[in-house]
Every structure is written in structure tokens, then in C-alpha cells.
Amino acid sequence: MPTGTALRDPRQQLLDAAVRVLIRDGVTGLTSRAVTAEAGVAKGVLHRHFADFDAFLAELVLDRIALVEAQAIALREAAGSGTVAGNLTGALMTLFEPVMVAIVVLVIARDELRTRLRAAGTARFPLVGEGTAMIAGYLTAERDRGRIAAGADVATLAPTLIGAAQLLFTERNSSPPEPAAVRNVVTTVLAGAMP
Incomplete structure (x- = not known):
């Protein structure tokens, strides 16, 4: 029985x-x-x-990457609506929610996990790389609509936004930054890229 x-x-x-x-x-x-x-x-x-604990952790990270990829689609579809700064602020607030920040730390801390994730075809720096691709895709869509300057260097702007936001979110011990602080980062980074 x-x-x-x-x-x-x-x-x-x-x-x-x-x-x-x-x-x-x-x-x-x-x-x-x-x-x-x-x-x-x-x-x-x-x-x-799961084959072992690292296989389990890889599944956890891949599950979160799938959420970032879904967010990327929604963000690209938002191109042309709202404001560029507003859309990016919302995207960064969602991307760097506490679970994502904790998982980025987990990926950094476990060599075997990074190896498995790379074998699965993730970005070189999982979650951060997919987040950068999400922002780059959105900025490209906005540049195509003329809401970002035609000469804007999306390949530089996207990782700059991700890096600045990541520092902003990881500097805090207990709570995420206020949206106004994230928006300030966005508008500062994009200052020279607006038409």
C-alpha cells in the first residue's frame, strides 16, 4: 500500500x-x-x-530566463506607446525584482551552475545578458520609430542601463529603489540619445 x-x-x-x-x-x-x-x-x-542539485538550480535559472524573454516581447510591443523613460523604468523595476537579483548572485557564486547554463545556450552572464538583450531590442524598436536618435548606440546604451540599474538594485539591503530613482538613471543614461 x-x-x-x-x-x-x-x-x-x-x-x-x-x-x-x-x-x-x-x-x-x-x-x-x-x-x-x-x-x-x-x-x-x-x-x-533532477539529476543533481546543480541541474535543479539550472532549471530555476532557465525558468527565470523564460520570464525575461516574455518580458522582452511585451516591452518591444510597447515601443511607440507611453514614454521611453517610463517603459524602461517599468522594465528595469520588473527585471531587477528581488528574486532576479538573488538569482544573479546565485549564478555568480556557483561555477558549475554557470557551466551548465552556458551549455544550455544562455547568455555569457545569465539573466543579465538576457536583460541587456531585452533593453537593446526595445531601444532598437524605439530608434526605428524615431523616439530614440537615429545615431544612438544601442549596443552601448543597453548594457549601460543594465549595469547602472543592477548597481542601484544591489546596493540596497532590504528594499528595491523607488521608481523615481530608477527613472533618474534611465533619463541620465539616455540624455544624449533622445531626438
């Missing part, structure tokens, strides 16, 4: 638990035991669904 309760979606349950542990306990607290305890499942459940 079987024991225990069947899990609806154990993979998603484990991924959700990992996010909670990562936000609460940071990178050093993110262990397979902490994840399975948070999910309320036996440790073997993780290893039944």
Missing part, C-alpha cells in the same frame, strides 16, 4: 520553495535539504526529478 500524499507538480513545488529559501536565507542557505524542507517533501523527491 502506498504511503504519503501525491504531489500535484513536484518540480514546480520545488522551484517555488527554492525561490522562498533564496530570498529568505540567501545563496549560502540554498541547499537541497533546505529546498525539500521548505517544500515539505522528502529529499529524494528532488533527486527523482
Whole structure:
């Protein structure tokens, strides 16, 4: 006779638990035991669904990359509406929400994870690279509409915006910056690129 309760979606349950542990306990607290305890499942459940802990973490990062790719589509579709600074401020506030910032730290901290992610075809610096591509795609769409100067160097503006925003978000210990602070970064970086 079987024991225990069947899990609806154990993979998603484990991924959700990992996010909670990562936000609460940071990178050093993110262990397979902490994840399975948070999910309320036996440790073997993780290893039944993933080859090892780094494979699990790679799935966690790839799941977040998929969200960035969906955000990139929505941001490109917003080109021509609202304001460029407003659209970019909103995109950066979403991109650098606390889970994403914590996952970027996780990727930096784990060599094997970065190796697996590169083998999966991610950007050289996962999440940050996809975020940069998202911003570049949007700026290109706005340049094509004449809302960014024709000579604007999108290949320089996008990583500059991402880098400045990342510093702004990671300098804070407890809460994200106010949208006005992010908008100030956006308008300062884009000052020479507006028509």
C-alpha cells in the first residue's frame, strides 16, 4: 500500500520553495535539504526529478530566463506607446525584482551552475545578458520609430542601463529603489540619445 500524499507538480513545488529559501536565507542557505524542507517533501523527491542539485538550480535559472524573454516581447510591443523613460523604468523595476537579483548572485557564486547554463545556450552572464538583450531590442524598436536618435548606440546604451540599474538594485539591503530613482538613471543614461 502506498504511503504519503501525491504531489500535484513536484518540480514546480520545488522551484517555488527554492525561490522562498533564496530570498529568505540567501545563496549560502540554498541547499537541497533546505529546498525539500521548505517544500515539505522528502529529499529524494528532488533527486527523482533532477539529476543533481546543480541541474535543479539550472532549471530555476532557465525558468527565470523564460520570464525575461516574455518580458522582452511585451516591452518591444510597447515601443511607440507611453514614454521611453517610463517603459524602461517599468522594465528595469520588473527585471531587477528581488528574486532576479538573488538569482544573479546565485549564478555568480556557483561555477558549475554557470557551466551548465552556458551549455544550455544562455547568455555569457545569465539573466543579465538576457536583460541587456531585452533593453537593446526595445531601444532598437524605439530608434526605428524615431523616439530614440537615429545615431544612438544601442549596443552601448543597453548594457549601460543594465549595469547602472543592477548597481542601484544591489546596493540596497532590504528594499528595491523607488521608481523615481530608477527613472533618474534611465533619463541620465539616455540624455544624449533622445531626438
